[in-house]
Amino acid sequence: MASKDLVCGVWPVIEALRAGANVEKILLRREAGGDGIKEIRQLALDRGIPWQPVPVEKLDRLTKTEHQGVIALICQVEEQDLDEVITRAYELGETPLIIALDSVTDVRNLGAIARSAECFGAHALLVPKQGTARLGEDAVKSSAGALVRKPVCRVSRLTDGLRRAKDQGTRIVALSEKGAKALDEADLKGPLVVVMGAEDVGISDPVLRMADELVRIPMVGSIGSLNVSVATGIVLHAVLRQRTT
Numbered sequence: 735m736a737s738k739d740l741v742c743g744v745w746p747v748i749e750a751l752r753a754g755a756n757v758e759k760i761l762l763r764r765e766a767g768g769d770g771i772k773e774i775r776q777l778a779l780d781r782g783i784p785w786q787p788v789p790v791e792k793l794d795r796l797t798k799t800e801h802q803g804v805i806a807l808i809c810q811v812e813e814q815d816l817d818e819v820i821t822r823a824y825e826l827g828e829t830p831l832i833i834a835l836d837s838v839t840d841v842r843n844l845g846a847i848a849r850s851a852e853c854f855g856a857h858a859l860l861v862p863k864q865g866t867a868r869l870g871e872d873a874v875k876s877s878a879g880a881l882v883r884k885p886v887c888r889v890s891r892l893t894d895g896l897r898r899a900k901d902q903g904t905r906i907v908a909l910s911e912k913g914a915k916a917l918d919e920a921d922l923k924g925p926l927v928v929v930m931g932a933e934d935v936g937i938s939d940p941v942l943r944m945a946d947e948l949v950r951i952p953m954v955g956s957i958g959s960l961n962v963s964v965a966t967g968i969v970l971h972a973v974l975r976q977r978t979t
Contacts, residue, residue, distance in 0.1 A: 739808050739870040742801040744770035751777040756809045758869060760785040763793060763803030774804060782890060784864045811869040816887040816895055819858045820902040820925075830904055830925045831973060834860040836892055836941050837932040838962055841867045845876020846963035847930070852880035854970035859884060860899070860927065862892045896944045899927045905946045908937050909969055911959065913950035920949045922973045930969075933962045 741750045741757075748770060750757060760778055762771065764787045778785045793801050816832075823830040833856050838844055844867040851859060866888075867873060874881045889895035896906055907920065908929040929945060931937030942948070951960065951968055960968070 741806040742799045744802045747806045757806045758809035759807045761805045763790045766803040809869045814885040831856045832927040834929045837865045841873045842876045843963040847966045848877035848880040850967040908945035910948045913948035922976045
């Protein structure tokens, strides 16, 4: 991990939080205590930044710098508000298209999805603050720079973000092998949020229950699933094709 992705040490992390740095997550040594750690936890709570207790060995692996039991992971991608992104699309006369990712934890997949989102005209990525691949330098490189051009909206819970998107008039379409309708049969023309899940476990049940429609990609091979970034590219191409023909 690049050094600019990290802020190490109790007081440097406090100062970063006070200054409004784009902190993605805070890692704290298990059983770490003291006034500085208490302040970090409170500042993180105030800003809605997740923190996680970890073994000291994990902190040691991340940096050779003295970390004092605390490391802040810095997001290299500027966050944007979901409601503002959707509203701006409407104001420009465009049909909103958001890609929501449920527990996609592989940095390369996230980068590739962002690249497809840029190529096929999606307006933003919607991701939860926890259980998602890091939005650091590696993700930006994997996206060929798309992550610095494509808005990323982070929410505490994906279901909350989907509810907000519905309030803005979008339909929720989830890609699932359980889908009764094939992708080429689905209506993808209106304001849309496309939900993609992790390759190993797919989309979680609470998120599936929010979907207006479940669709599947027809396949004939013996392997029953696609890499999530490949699947996202197929879906986005289908959306673009419907909207331009």
